[in-house]
Amino acid sequence: MRHTYHDVEFCATRVALGLLAGKWKPIILFHLFGGPRRFTELWRGIPRVSKKVLLEQLRQLETAGLVERTVHNGFPPEVTYQLSAKGTELGPILRRLDQWAMTHIEGVVQIS
């Protein structure tokens, strides 16, 4: 079963945008561009997101391969989230998108 470039499921950009789709994901990523962060650290750093939703978005970023989760055993067993190589390479692209938005959209603000 050959697919053509028309098939929406195989459109690279669409799939990429799909990985980034999620209300809190860009913000999470911008936090992680600053280095590894603990769960609670992210939670405190991003007001108005619930633990449940934050966790969902992190897990989705993780299964997308953009973020890695590490459990450091010891007590308290801290959990950190950090960008993978794949995720890090998105940095420059998101920054350009950020620039684009700031020059073209009213009322928008730089986050990082």
Place this chain on the structure above:
Amino acid sequence: MRHTYHDVEFCATRVALGLLAGKWKPIILFHLFGGPRRFTELWRGIPRVSKKVLLEQLRQLETAGLVERTVHNGFPPEVTYQLSAKGTELGPILRRLDQWAMTHIEGVVQIS
């Protein structure tokens, strides 16, 4: 009422991704990167999208200011959609995202 860079509503990247969010929008944009297209031309060029949904996505791109709709009166009164300056400037960014996806995601295909 000051807002901080934390406020998700003002995160530039998130707003930009919001404009691009929509199942068919990247495909529509890639078609329009090739020049102005008539409604039916787009509809035929993008299999499996209904007129209603295609029109919705086009209208959203239009109110986002990425796409311009022109009615050429005459008969039949053809309607064309083309990128605005703002939309055109997204081109290079989407292409980079496309590149990123093609090197990092399995089974994905270049559309333009």
Place this chain on the structure above:
DNA sequence: TGAACGGGTTACCAGCCGGTAACCTTCTTG
């Protein structure tokens, strides 16, 4: 001893988004 913290989990719900199918108007073509 009990309160708080870290990192979650569970139950439940509302709204939006995309999808199907039918219909419409004006004009042209066989």
Place this chain on the structure above:
DNA sequence: CAAGAAGGTTACCGGCTGGTAACCCGTTCA
């Protein structure tokens, strides 16, 4: 004269996403 094309519109519907609120377990601190 009927059918089709162009560019839509309308009614209706199911599933996913994000949201709230409460709960949980193990550990450390006052």
